[in-house]
Amino acid sequence: MNGAITTSTPLERRKLGRTDVELTTLGFGGATIGEVGVxxxxxxxxxxxxRAWRSGVRYFDTAPGYGRGLSELRVGRLLREQPRDEFVISTKVGKMLRPPRDVDTFAALQRPGGLPFEVLFDYSYDGILRAYE
Known part of the structure; x- marks a missing residue:
């Protein structure tokens, strides 16, 4: 991706609940580009x-669980080239990624697609705060 992409079609924006956050009425779900299922x-x-950006999409949803970080990596490549005040991104908390401790066992159990990380779960209060930071 080479720099900021121009938009041909602005999309309507709406406020998210009672917040000041405005989302485009159409968002991009990042599961598939994280190779979830394909x-x-x-x-x-x-x-x-x-194409989503050129079409006016400015709300992107991704998560560590989508391809063990692959979706976040791919979405990040696009968004780091765009003006930060033009988009909203959402993710999930509770799943953390780390390099596998036992590479050989991990490789044997590996599902196709995604990045080579182990997934850890931490839905505790402190774990959620760490993910937020």
Whole structure:
């Protein structure tokens, strides 16, 4: 991705509940580009994200669980090139990623797609605060 992408079509925005956060009425769900259920090439993911941006989408949802970080990586590549005040991103808490302790066992159990991380779960109060930070 090479710099900021121009938009051809602005989308309507609405406030999120009682907050001052404004979302476009159409958002981008990042599960598929994280290879949840299907393989997606880098070129395909990039083209899809760029098309969403050009179409006026400014709300992006991703999570560590979508391809063990692959969705976040791909969405991040697009968004880091765009003006920060133009988009909203959401994610999930409670799932954390770390490099596997036993690489050989991990490789044998690996599901296709995604990045090579183990998923840890921490839904405790402190765990959620750490994820937020």
């Amino acid at each position: 393989r997606v090439s880098e070129a395909q993911a990039t083209a899809t994200l760029e």
